[in-house]
Amino acid sequence: MTSSEDFHPIRRALISVFDKTGLTELAEGLHQAGVEIVSTGSTAARISQSGIPVTAVEEVTEFPEMLDGRVKTLHPRIHGGILADRRNPEHVKTLDEHGIAAFDLVVVNLYPFAETVASGAAEDEIIEKIDIGGPSMVRAAAKNHSAVAIVVDPLRYGETVSAAQGEGFSLAARKRLAALAFAHTASYDTAVARWTAAEFADDVDSADIPAPATLSEGRKVEFPRFAGLALDRVATLRYGENAHQPAALYAEHNGTPGLAQASVLHGKEMSYNNYVDADAAVRTAYDFTEPAVAIVKHANPCGAAAGETVAEAHRAAHACDPLSAFGGVIAANREVSAEMATAIADIFTEVVVAPAFAAEALEILKRKKNVRLIQLSPEHKRDAVEYKQISGGMLLQASDRFQAPGDEPSTWNLAAGPAADETQFKDLAFAWRAVRSVKSNAILLAKNEATVGIGMGQVNRLDSCRLAVQRANTLGGDGVERARGSVAASDAFFPFADGLQSLIAAGVSAVVQPGGSQRDAEVVAAAQEAGLTMYLTGTRHFYH
Numbered sequence: 235m236t237s238s239e240d241f242h243p244i245r246r247a248l249i250s251v252f253d254k255t256g257l258t259e260l261a262e263g264l265h266q267a268g269v270e271i272v273s274t275g276s277t278a279a280r281i282s283q284s285g286i287p288v289t290a291v292e293e294v295t296e297f298p299e300m301l302d303g304r305v306k307t308l309h310p311r312i313h314g315g316i317l318a319d320r321r322n323p324e325h326v327k328t329l330d331e332h333g334i335a336a337f338d339l340v341v342v343n344l345y346p347f348a349e350t351v352a353s354g355a356a357e358d359e360i361i362e363k364i365d366i367g368g369p370s371m372v373r374a375a376a377k378n379h380s381a382v383a384i385v386v387d388p389l390r391y392g393e394t395v396s397a398a399q400g401e402g403f404s405l406a407a408r409k410r411l412a413a414l415a416f417a418h419t420a421s422y423d424t425a426v427a428r429w430t431a432a433e434f435a436d437d438v439d440s441a442d443i444p445a446p447a448t449l450s451e452g453r454k455v456e457f458p459r460f461a462g463l464a465l466d467r468v469a470t471l472r473y474g475e476n477a478h479q480p481a482a483l484y485a486e487h488n489g490t491p492g493l494a495q496a497s498v499l500h501g502k503e504m505s506y507n508n509y510v511d512a513d514a515a516v517r518t519a520y521d522f523t524e525p526a527v528a529i530v531k532h533a534n535p536c537g538a539a540a541g542e543t544v545a546e547a548h549r550a551a552h553a554c555d556p557l558s559a560f561g562g563v564i565a566a567n568r569e570v571s572a573e574m575a576t577a578i579a580d581i582f583t584e585v586v587v588a589p590a591f592a593a594e595a596l597e598i599l600k601r602k603k604n605v606r607l608i609q610l611s612p613e614h615k616r617d618a619v620e621y622k623q624i625s626g627g628m629l630l631q632a633s634d635r636f637q638a639p640g641d642e643p644s645t646w647n648l649a650a651g652p653a654a655d656e657t658q659f660k661d662l663a664f665a666w667r668a669v670r671s672v673k674s675n676a677i678l679l680a681k682n683e684a685t686v687g688i689g690m691g692q693v694n695r696l697d698s699c700r701l702a703v704q705r706a707n708t709l710g711g712d713g714v715e716r717a718r719g720s721v722a723a724s725d726a727f728f729p730f731a732d733g734l735q736s737l738i739a740a741g742v743s744a745v746v747q748p749g750g751s752q753r754d755a756e757v758v759a760a761a762q763e764a765g766l767t768m769y770l771t772g773t774r775h776f777y778h
Contacts, residue, residue, distance in 0.1 A: 241401040242381050242408070247339040248312070249281070250274040250291075250368065252346065256388040258284045260341065263395030269339070275299060294335075308367055316340060316374040320381045338402065339394070340375035341385045344368040344418075348425040348488035357433070364426055369419045376412035383408050384415040421464035421487040431458035457630060463621070468494060474506045481506045491611035499591065500599065501606035508563065512587050512608065515565030517616070518671035521635075522567060527551045527574075528671070529562045534691065536562060538668045539684035544588075545573035550684035552581070555709045563587070570595045578605075589614070634670060640773030641666070646746065649754075650761035650768040654744050658721055662746045662769065665723035670775040676725040677702040677733070679717055679742065686716040695724065699733040703740040719743055725775045727751040731760040738764045748774045 247269050251257060254277070261281045264271055272289045273281055281288040292298050295309040314334045318325040329336060345365040375384035383403040385394050390411075397403045403411065465484035474481035483504075485494035493513055498504065504512075511530045518528035518535050527547040529537040536558035539550035544566045552559050563585040564578065570588045575595035578586060579602060586599065587608040599607055622629045639645055643663045654662060665680040672678055672690045677698040679687035687706025689698035706717040718741030727750045728734050734757055737745065749770035751757060761768040 240405040241403070242338060242383070242405075243402045244269055244338045244383065244398040246270045246272070246315075246335060246337050247341065247398075248272045248316070248337045248371065249277055249341045250371065251277050251341060251343045251388075252368075253343045253388060254280055256391045257281065258286075260388075260391040260395060261286045261288070263391075264339075264398050267395070267398040269398050272337070308370065310334065313370070313374055316371060316382060317378050318381075319378065337375075337382060339383045339385070339398070340371055341391075341394070342368050342371050342375075343386055343388070344372075344422055347422060347429075351425070351429055352488070360429065365422070369422060372415050372419050376415040379408040379412035380405070384411050386415050386418045417466075421466075424462040424464040425488065427460055428458070428462055431460035461628070461630060464488075469503075471506050472503065479506075483509065490615060490617050491613050492617075493587070493608070493610070495611060496587070496614075497609045499596065499607040499609055501585075501602075502604050504585070504606055504608070508585050508606065511563040512565065512585050514671065515563045515585075516587055516610070516614075518668065519565040519567045520614075520616070521667050521671065525566075525568045527564065527566045529555075529559050529564050531558045531562045534673050535668070535671055535685065535688060537685055538671070540664060541683065543571065543573070544568045545571050545577065547684075548574045548577055550682065552577070553710065554685040554688070555705065556711060557709055570599075572598060575599050634775060634777070638773040640748070640771035646769040646771055647749075648767070649749065649758045649770045651744070651764075651766050654721075654767050654769075658744050658767065661721045662723070662744055665721055666746050666771065669723040669725050670777060672725065672777065674725055674776045674778060676775075676777070677737075678723045679703070679706050679720040680723070681716065681720040686710070686720050695726070695728060696730070696733045696736065699736045703736060703742075707740070715741065717741055721745065723747070725777065727754070727774070728757045729753065731757050734760055734766075738766055743767065745769070746771060748772060750774070 247264055249271060250273060257277065257280055261271060261284065265286045270289065271281065272291060272294055274291045278288050278290050291312065295311050311334050314329060315337045318329050318336055320326060320336065345363040345368065347363045350360050350363040372384060372386060375382045464487040466487055467482050468485045469483040471481040471483060473479055483494060493509060493516065510533055514533045515528045515530040518538050519526045522540050524540045525542065525544045525547050526540045527544055528535050529551050537551035537554035539547045541547035541550060560582050561584055564583055565587040569590035569592055570586065571592050572594035575598040579598055583605050585606045585608060587610060589610050589612055591607060591609065599605060616633050616635060618633055620631050620633050643659065661680050661683060664683040665678050668680065668685060669676050669678040672688055675692050675695045675698040677689040678685060679702050687702040689702030692698040692701060703717045706720065707715045710716050720742055721744040722737050722742045724747040727748050729751050730753060734745065744767035745761065746769045749772060758768065
């Protein structure tokens with residue numbers, strides 16, 4: 235139960251913000267509540283321009299801002315006023331002796347460091363966005379929450395004005411604000427530490443680290459001695475993979491927009507498994523530059539296709555495995571059209587993810603009460619580095635995004651059989667791109683730039699080959715042996731010829747695979763004997 239002693243009236247406030255959102259309204263509300271406002275530089279200028287009385291920091295410190303604003307609040311008359319413990323008579327006496335007035339409220343937000351790094355700014359500009367005074371004031375106020383309220387988020391200005399016009403913030407509220415403030419500076423410091431570790435740190439073990447990977451867009455991935463994540467909880471989920479497992483969704487602060495930041499346009503709350511499957515579907519569909527659709531079940535594609543339109547791609551992807559598509563998760567890399575929405579509406583679907591939805595498509599899909607419609611940011615792209623938790627730590631690796639030389643079909647080596655014709659080669663290129671999203675061991679059969687059979691997650695490649703053929707020939711629902719005449723992609727080499735021979739027996743016409751097995755000669759000979767076209771890429775695409 236809160237008592238009147240828990241509240242601390244707000245009589246004097248210190249405001250220093252880079253983000254001026256809501257500043258005028260905040261200052262006006264505090265002034266109307268009789269609060270004395272002390273402020274810095276451009277913040278003071280903005281408040282003054284609004285006709286609101288404000289005291290400049292240099293009037294308090296009796297010392298000018300200097301060094302282009304690098305030093306302005308680092309002074310005992312500022313930090314003494316923030317940090318003094320009003321419950322300690324000696325602290326109160328010290329303030330009186332030095333003529334220091336206490337602050338009851340500190341409102342600060344920090345320089346946009348992460349945004350400046352992301353903009354590609356030069357080193358000197360980035361360094362200037364390493365805030366010194368701001369974090370110092372935030373931490374000081376948060377430490378002294380017994381008397382001081384610290385506000386770092388403009389979204390809290392409304393409740394701040396209400397508190398100033400009333401009894402102030404309660405102790406419980408000041409503690410909550412302090413916790414948010416420490417999280418804010420921790421996130422900020424993590425961003426600075428990550429950048430400086432990558433740019434400046436002397437890595438004595440660097441000789442043991444592989445050469446930096448170069449991604450398709452030219453960016454390099456390195457592994458500094460320090461790697462940190464700053465995560466904010468954005469949702470509490472109903473449960474995790476199973477009902478007895480509590481779960482929550484966290485988003486990386488200032489991270490690349492992805493599923494965690496996506497907009498839910500319609501439907502039930504997303505579940506843990508929905509997010510996992512949606513991420514797998516996006517990974518698959520967004521690998522293609524042409525319109526493409528992926529349908530995922532239990533984190534594996536059960537259908538993927540490219541086409542002239544997303545509706546065409548969806549029809550082909552669904553035809554691969556209509557049985558598994560029931561209750562699946564769909565991702566498209568283009569706006570969902572009304573035609574695609576009409577087809578989806580007849581199928582029980584858990585989630586549809588896309589960069590946009592046509593107005594008519596939304597109208598059609600919203601008639602389905604439970605389907606979740608998720609809109610990704612147009613700025614979405616996969617992070618350059620992937621994290622995977624293991625007990626006691628994390629594994630980091632450069633994301634697999636077709637950055638290897640062997641991913642370019644023009645570099646493939648024709649190891650057996652006649653060269654593929656134009657249609658075959660196009661299907662092989664599709665299959666090689668799509669197989670990367672299938673859990674290893676992976677074999678993918680394709681025809682007309684669509685999957686017709688997928689063998690995934692088996693503990694040996696022979697079983698994956700057999701499964702891909704079986705699914706191709708039994709799941710189409712039309713009695714056609716779809717494996718015959720299709721092409722195949724294998725995410726890794728064939729350790730023996732037996733897996734390849736099962737594809738040959740099923741009528742597969744061409745295969746693309748990395749090669750590199752001790753028995754490559756045996757495998758190539760089996761292809762040559764059967765007249766099978768086989769290309770070697772020299773690149774593997776395991777996905778665990």
